[in-house]
Amino acid sequence: MRAGRRHLLLAAPALLIPPTLAHAAPEEREFEMLGVRDPQLGMQLAVAEHFGLFREEGINITFRWQSSGGDVLTVMGSGFPIGVGSVFGQIALASQGMPVKILTGLADISDTQGIALGPKVKITDPRELEGKRFAFTQGNNGPVMFQKLAQRHGFDASKVQLINMAPSEGVIAAAKGDVDGLQSWQPFLYRLTTMGGTLFATAAATHFTGQxxxxxxxxxxxxxxxxxxxxxxxxxxxxxxxxxLLRALIKADARFKSDPAGAMQGLQRVLRIEPEPLRVMTESNRYGVAISPELVNSYSFTIDWALGIKRIPAPLRPEDGITPVILDAVDRSHVTWRAGA
Structure with a gap:
């Protein structure tokens, strides 16, 4: 028996997935949750659903899949209790008096946003952005990228002309040369590069030097x-x-990091995204079920942006919008930021 057990242990897959432990019974075993078919927002949800990790934790979730985080914001604004979104989703709801808080971050998704140039546009110095025309989608904070680049490289961001378009429309316009480039997010940046365009910068990296x-x-x-x-x-x-729920998401996060190729099968099935765009999108995210200083950076940055464009009437504090109480109970090591620390 001992030899047989040893053989089974050696043959087990080397996946670093936290074990299932005995925990207090869930008050609600079956419930609905708002998800988004996008690996920025839905990677852990999709992996957990595909591999039955919610069931392992004693819950059965029916996802009401939405097309975007904006749709989640609308539904939760009507009183729906739980969903995924960006930090702005919680900020917008809280600014309207909704008692909604962030339980955990899922991923740093900053690097999924960026600037790409059209096929015939070559720029190696950010100052050459002056006078250029870029498609963008109104309502997101992407234009801040031009302002930050202008501050650091000494040009006038007001001389970059931004033309409001839907993302797919912007890809076509940049590919045809109707505009010089696109400020958007993945997979639209990727689509432009497959049509001959080049990546100029993302939120977390620059590419204009050729490296x-x-x-x-x-x-x-x-x-x-x-x-x-x-x-x-x-x-x-x-x-x-x-x-x-959070235990299952932590296990899904660990499975993706231990076996991304295997997890991709679940992502493709649940999120319904083609393999190559899905690869590009997942590689742009820094996944982690955590309450971290980086999450708080995103929260504070978004507050400043939302105040600046008058999307919210007054500032909010991270300690009022982010609660570690549930994640602390699950695994304190996933909480690396605490109010007042």
Whole structure:
């Protein structure tokens, strides 16, 4: 028997997945949750669903898949209790008096946003951005990238003309030369590069010298995280349910990092994204189920941006919008930022 057991242990896959332990029973075993078919927001959800990790934690989730984080914001604004989104989702809801808080970050998604040039446009000095025309999509913080580049490289950001377009429309316009480039997010930047365009910069790296230069955290051009949000009524009344959810997401995160090729099969099935764009999108994210200083950087950056364009009426504090209480109960090592620390 001992030899047989040893043989089984040696044959087991080398996946660094946290074990299932005995925990308090979830108050709600079956419930709905808002998800997004996008690896920026939905990677851990998709992996956990595909591999049955929610069931391992005693919960059965039916996902109401949305097309974007903006759609999640609308539905949660009507009172739906739990979903994924960006930090701006929680900020917007809280600014309207909704008792919604961030339970954890899922990924640093800053690097999925960037600037790409059209096929016939060659720029090696950011100052050459002056006078150029870029497609962008109104309502997101992407234009801050031009402002940051202007401050660091000494040009006038107001001389970069931004033309509001849907992302797909912007890709076509840049490929045809109707505009000089595109400020957008993945996979639209990737689509332009497959049509002959070149990547100029992302929020976390510059490419205009011909080589990728990774920017330090303090020098990034944008900050953004995907997060899990929940209504305060669930945080107070269903903490065991939320703890089971976070345990499953931690296990999904570990499975993706241990076996990305195997996890990709689940992502393709659940998210319904073609393999190559999916690869580009996942490689642009820095995944981690955590409450971290980087998450707080994204929160503070987004507050400043939202105030600057009058999307919210007053500033909010990270300690009021981010609660570590559930993640602390699951695994304190995943909480590396605490209010006042």
């Amino acid at each position: 990728k230069l990774v920017l330090p955290e303090a020098e990034k051009l944008l900050y953004n995280h995907s997060v899990v949000m929940a209504n305060q009524s669930w945080i107070d009344g269903k903490p065991n349910t939320l703890a089971a």
